[in-house]
Amino acid sequence: MRTIDWNKESNSVVLVDQTLLPKEYRIIECKTLSSLCDAIKSLRIRGAPALGAAGGFGIALAAFLSEAKNLEIMINDLEAVGNALKSTRPTAANLGWGVNRVLGAVSDAPDVQGARDIALQEAMDIAEEDVATNKLIGEHGAKLLKDGDTVLTHCNAGRLACVDWGTALGVVRSAIAEGKDIKVIACETRPQNQGSRITTWELMQDKIPVTLIADSMAGWAMHEGLVDSVLVGADRITQDVIFNKIGTYTHSILAKEHNIPFYVAAPISTFDFDGWEGSVKIEIRSPDELRFFGSEQLAPKDVEVLNPAFDATPMENVTAVITEKGVFYPPFLLDEVLV
Ligand code: MRU
Secondary structure, eight states: OOSEEEETTTTEEEEEOTTSTTTOOOEEEEOSHHHHHHHHHTTSSOSHHHHHHHHHHHHHHHHHHOOOSSHHHHHHHHHHHHHHHHHHSSSOHHHHHHHHHHHHHHTTOSSHHHHHHHHHHHHHHHHHHHHHHHHHHHHHHHTTOOTTOEEEEOSOOSGGGSSSSOSHHHHHHHHHHTTOOOEEEEEOOTTTTHIIIIIHHHHHHTTOOEEEEOGGGHHHHHHTTOOSEEEEOOSEEOSSEEEEETTHHHHHHHHHHTTOOEEEEOOGGGBOTTOOGGGSOOOBOOTHHHHEETTEEOSOTTOOOOOBSEEEEEGGGOSEEEETTEEEOSSOOHHHHHO
16 A cells, blocks of 8 residues: 555545554554554554645544534644644654645635545645655656666665655666666665665665665775765755754765765655755654664663754755756745745
């Protein structure tokens, strides 16, 4: 199934529990807002475009659960739910974008039942459009990859980070679909290991050649000539920087040092047209993600820890940003992307 969807029988949100991969592929059902918020916070559903869909479905779920007697009360309730959803993961632009898009659609509803129908339709549209958008990103990005290339990626910007197909890994899928021989080097992506757990798993499912390395091996791999380009996704793109999974900034510097192109693949919904590096809140996650691996203790239990989930890569380290509207080469104005 898709990473996230709506169950029409039970009016609930269904999603692939990504915390269980690669050991187990399990679909879970979120019938309440607290279970959906918990799924987002605990990374059962993750990745910027998938979070956009989760935000949209979250508002639809709230509309179905609402007992409001009139539209005004319902819209007030949905706005409060929207704020709660947005606060679960503050950095990924798509979560707020998905919430706002469905709230915007609902504001034109004729009545409470109409609001439910509109919210669900809008959320379904977001999910459907995500797949089409990623295919376009793939088409544009595939032109940047040559037959025989090896691409280094970080975190998971694949089908499991989206509704389907993927952004960065969507580019790889599209290039392969065009007949190119493309290999992937997946960085482990400590501390949550989205690279080793999810990227390798989904690529192996599709029989796309993938080799896993520890994050600290990326410089060595580039120095050895094993990497033709770096290709990552994004959680938020502002005028000056790309926010993506912690470690992306390091890869960008390494790529620059080794004259390797550094590509970012992301939909327009990831762009934050008013934001700057300093205006964005970077999510800080639990210290225990570093002190433990599952139940395994890796460090003294009370050691001081820094655990930002994302970092900011300056636009000058980026060779090109691949979107559904085409490929943009910095420096570009965000307004140009919208045309
Ligand atoms: O913390 P995560 O797993 O949600 O972080 C995800 C990433 O950083 C991805 O690279 C990004 O969302 C792009 S996904 C197409």
